[in-house]
Amino acid sequence: MTLENVLLVSAALFAIGIYGVMSRRNIITVLMSIELMFNAVVIAAIAFSRFTAPAGLVDGATPVQAASVRLALTGHAFAVFIIAVAAAEVALGLAIVFALYRARETTEITDAAVMKN
Amino acid sequence: MSETLAVSPVTEALFWLFSALAIGGAVLVVTVRDVFKAAVFLAGSFIAVAAIYFILQAEFIGVVQILVYAGAVSILIAFAVMIIADVPGGSRPAKGRILAAAAAGLMFAALAFTAYNTGWTDIEQVTDENAVAGLTGAYYEEEPAGSEDDSESAGARVIRAAEEGSEGARAGALIDSTGTIGTLLIREFVLPFEILGLLLTAALIGGLAVMRGVRTTDK
Numbered sequence: 001m002t003l004e005n006v007l008l009v010s011a012a013l014f015a016i017g018i019y020g021v022m023s024r025r026n027i028i029t030v031l032m033s034i035e036l037m038f039n040a041v042v043i044a045a046i047a048f049s050r051f052t053a054p055a056g057l058v059d060g061a062t063p064v065q066a067a068s069v070r071l072a073l074t075g076h077a078f079a080v081f082i083i084a085v086a087a088a089e090v091a092l093g094l095a096i097v098f099a100l101y102r103a104r105e106t107t108e109i110t111d112a113a114v115m116k117n
Numbered sequence: 118m119s120e121t122l123a124v125s126p127v128t129e130a131l132f133w134l135f136s137a138l139a140i141g142g143a144v145l146v147v148t149v150r151d152v153f154k155a156a157v158f159l160a161g162s163f164i165a166v167a168a169i170y171f172i173l174q175a176e177f178i179g180v181v182q183i184l185v186y187a188g189a190v191s192i193l194i195a196f197a198v199m200i201i202a203d204v205p206g207g208s209r210p211a212k213g214r215i216l217a218a219a220a221a222g223l224m225f226a227a228l229a230f231t232a233y234n235t236g237w238t239d240i241e242q243v244t245d246e247n248a249v250a251g252l253t254g255a256y257y258e259e260e261p262a263g264s265e266d267d268s269e270s271a272g273a274r275v276i277r278a279a280e281e282g283s284e285g286a287r288a289g290a291l292i293d294s295t296g297t298i299g300t301l302l303i304r305e306f307v308l309p310f311e312i313l314g315l316l317l318t319a320a321l322i323g324g325l326a327v328m329r330g331v332r333t334t335d336k
Binding site (some may be wrong): 096 | 172306328
């Protein structure tokens, strides 16, 4: 398990998400694929936190700043932000799916090309 | 770097196992025709990803993943599928499947190439005793010498490795990730953090507004 291995898993999940977004017609499946891509990005952020270090720690600067040590977990903070944004995205996305279903009785992307009712 | 971050063979095996589960679940999500089954596989994939976070020593993110994704998002999607119930044909594939597969393959190749051909700053390069303690061991934070009367030096505190067996020392950032994330969010990332709260409120209100639908005002 090295940084490259974890990034490879992340890349695989991201590619599957792209395939899902492009190859499916049901809006809910497309939303699920987008969630897969969010997950892939979070895995990459966590992997960078775990396997790389901020420059302030590597160059042997003395004394070691407390902020540099905290910034080693920047990836975790990014993960918190990404997860929160993804939660907001899926809530809004499903609200739009409901609105579309009520207006058109459909959940197919190709039927949603017109925004006006 | 200390042995705390060394990867044991068991961890290694678990990582590949959960990676396989996450990727397998994801493949089923995008290939299976029944939308409800896809939602179930998605929840499975989320849980496998949470396990990967635990393996990568991100306990807090792992728990958040289970709460938010495996809990809230999966249930939300399952409810959406059940309420809409518009799945006689399931999720029919679109026309450009070959194009989609090509784009996904190309993206994977580009990401893998970047991962293996970039000189990442490896955490093993951290050799300073105090820095290692700050990341994985026990440490103290203290004011730098000669700045006791400077009230604005709180952000410029320095790290000292704790003596073995001494009390009151804090665990290293990678070990005590939850506490460090909390400090990070209210110090370095306080503005994004506040904006995030605003975004969540706006998404909540916006979601409700969209769900209620546009009613004609003449009653």
